[in-house]
Amino acid sequence: MTPGLWEHWLLPGIWITVQLTVYGALFAGVVAFALGLARTSRLRIVRFLAACYVEIFRGTSALVLMFWLFFVMPLAFRIALLPMWAAVLALGLTYGAYGSEIVRGAIGAVAPAQREAAVALSFTPWQRLRRVVLPQAVPEMIPPFTNLLIELLKATSLVSAVSVADITFAAQLSRLATGESLQIYGIVLVLYFVLAFLLTRLMRLLERRAKASLGQLPPPRTPLTRRLSATREARRATDLTAPGGAR
Amino acid sequence: MTWDWSVAWDFLPQLLDGLLITLEATALGSVLSFTLGLVWAAALRSPTRLVRWPVAGVVEFVRNTPLLVQLFFFYYVLPDWGLQFSALATGVIALGLHYSTYTAEVYRAGIDAVPHGQWEAAVALSMSRPRTWFAVILPQAIRRVVPALGNYVIAMLKDSPLLALIGVVDMLQEARAEGASSFQYIEPYTMVGIAFIVIAYPASLLLRALERRLGH
Numbered sequence: 001m002t003p004g005l006w007e008h009w010l011l012p013g014i015w016i017t018v019q020l021t022v023y024g025a026l027f028a029g030v031v032a033f034a035l036g037l038a039r040t041s042r043l044r045i046v047r048f049l050a051a052c053y054v055e056i057f058r059g060t061s062a063l064v065l066m067f068w069l070f071f072v073m074p075l076a077f078r079i080a081l082l083p084m085w086a087a088v089l090a091l092g093l094t095y096g097a098y099g100s101e102i103v104r105g106a107i108g109a110v111a112p113a114q115r116e117a118a119v120a121l122s123f124t125p126w127q128r129l130r131r132v133v134l135p136q137a138v139p140e141m142i143p144p145f146t147n148l149l150i151e152l153l154k155a156t157s158l159v160s161a162v163s164v165a166d167i168t169f170a171a172q173l174s175r176l177a178t179g180e181s182l183q184i185y186g187i188v189l190v191l192y193f194v195l196a197f198l199l200t201r202l203m204r205l206l207e208r209r210a211k212a213s214l215g216q217l218p219p220p221r222t223p224l225t226r227r228l229s230a231t232r233e234a235r236r237a238t239d240l241t242a243p244g245g246a247r
Numbered sequence: 248m249t250w251d252w253s254v255a256w257d258f259l260p261q262l263l264d265g266l267l268i269t270l271e272a273t274a275l276g277s278v279l280s281f282t283l284g285l286v287w288a289a290a291l292r293s294p295t296r297l298v299r300w301p302v303a304g305v306v307e308f309v310r311n312t313p314l315l316v317q318l319f320f321f322y323y324v325l326p327d328w329g330l331q332f333s334a335l336a337t338g339v340i341a342l343g344l345h346y347s348t349y350t351a352e353v354y355r356a357g358i359d360a361v362p363h364g365q366w367e368a369a370v371a372l373s374m375s376r377p378r379t380w381f382a383v384i385l386p387q388a389i390r391r392v393v394p395a396l397g398n399y400v401i402a403m404l405k406d407s408p409l410l411a412l413i414g415v416v417d418m419l420q421e422a423r424a425e426g427a428s429s430f431q432y433i434e435p436y437t438m439v440g441i442a443f444i445v446i447a448y449p450a451s452l453l454l455r456a457l458e459r460r461l462g463h
Contacts, residue, residue, distance in 0.1 A: 059444035059451075061405040064419055068440055071432040076249075150311060157313035161412055168316055181323035189312045189320065196311040 031096025036103025279343025284350030
């Protein structure tokens with residue numbers, strides 16, 4: 001591959017992919033927490049609306065949503081987003097819906113006695129959430145969030161379809177320019193793998209710190225990338241796509 | 248917002264044509280991923296590291312890289328190696344391979360959940376290794392993992408529009424073609440989005456029912 005392609009397309013492409021992952025993850029995190037908390041609300045209507053959102057956005061395909069935001073929004077609602085933001089919006093809305101299930105699960109897994117103790121100490125609902133429930137729930141969320149984050153990283157490649165110049169887009173240009181498909185796509189696959197590896201390590205550090213703050217042991221050493229505990233993986237599959245409602 | 252029912256009506260036949268391809272890709276991809284996943288799962292339980300480590304490496308690599316790039320890899324590289332496939336076949340191969348790395352984990356969970364006594368009983372009855380696998384372990388393991396596998400079928404359905412990007416004429420590609428030829432974007436894309444929800448939601452309800460029946 002010629003140096004020009006590296007300088008002008010691939011390296012900026014890596015930066016765009018990183019940006020997309022970070023913005024997408026932040027937006028998805030906000031959506032996930034908002035929805036996850038809404039689904040534990042006492043109000044039936046709030047729970048119902050949140051569940052509807054989750055079903056709709058988990059039901060549709062991220063790529064179709066991206067095209068919809070890119071082509072239909074400007075025509076139908078006269079809102080034209082920059083391709084980059086349409087992409088972040090699509091990724092955040094979709095992965096936020098998946099993440100809300102993780103948030104809801106982790107909050108539900110906090111021992112009821114903890115909540116009752118907080119009530120007995122007359123904490124306000126906000127204090128209860130902030131001081132008692134979340135500090136215990138968040139460390140539990142980190143491993144499934146790591147998996148979701150890798151899925152998000154992989155999904156950022158879809159933005160090349162709406163002509164955002166990420167790694168995949170750079171690869172397509174390079175292929176057209178040089179025709180060395182094997183070399184280019186090989187390098188790009190390795191690039192994504194390295195990014196995924198770095199992300200996992202980063203999340204592992206976070207998990208270690210979060211667990212330590214609760215006085216729990218750090219997670220055991222594990223292979224190269226994500227820890228895919230077999231049972232958890234099977235469960236995760238169920239959690240991600242099975243519809244919510246009564247659980 | 249100007250929804251034009253006549254445009255929607257005109258697009259319906261194309262949508263159904265695309266739906267057929269989408270379902271075909273999903274079904275074939277599922278079959279491939281179920282088979283390959285089982286192969287990976289069995290290889291990962293092999294007694295020699297020479298098999299276990301390379302397989303684990305490949306599985307990990309495929310799982311942590313984007314399906315879209317793998318799709319392009321197969322679409323542009325395989326012909327260089329003299330392997331000519333149609334776009335749909337390439338898409339099915341990529342989809343099946345990608346998801347096989349997930350189903351491998353599901354199978355592993357299922358196999359691990361078979362009580363150890365079952366293996367020992369098979370040894371005590373001096374069953375051969377293939378017979379132990381096919382007559383004792385797999386029937387029990389697969390029963391447990393059917394709902395989890397089903398969830399990956401839904402995931403595959405939702406990833407199948409990626410095939411449009413290598414030119415497979417699925418639902419999304421029909422919408423793109425319609426948009427390119429008639430400048431009608433609103434109805435086709437919205438209908439495709441709704442079609443996915445309409446298929447995926449009942450399917451996931453069905454899986455939950457199945458999961459409850461199998462007693463998880």
